Amino acid sequence: MNVNQIINMVIRRVMSIAINKGINAGADQLSKRKTRKTAQTQQQDTNRLS
Template sequence: MNANQIVSMIVRTVMRQLINRGVNAGFNQISRRGGSAKGQGPTAITPERRAQMQVRQARRAARAANR
């Protein structure tokens, strides 16, 4: 291996690590904010979401009762 190949290999490795860190940080930031109502914390449940959860719970109960 000559010096040019070694330098290229090191640069590629460092760039790959930096790009992966940036992509991971971006996904983490998006996943923390995703699905929450505007101006509220990430654990806030919207009325629509609450209604969906209640419907799912009722369907599960109906299925369990029919078994």
């Protein structure tokens, strides 16, 4: 195995980890936003009933 192949393996591994962390962070943000919207909708529904 030559140096170029080793460098490519390392770069692919690092990029894979970085991309997965980015995807997980985006999914977390989306779920927070969705939860907040649901809470606001429920609050508006209780306000209408009052």
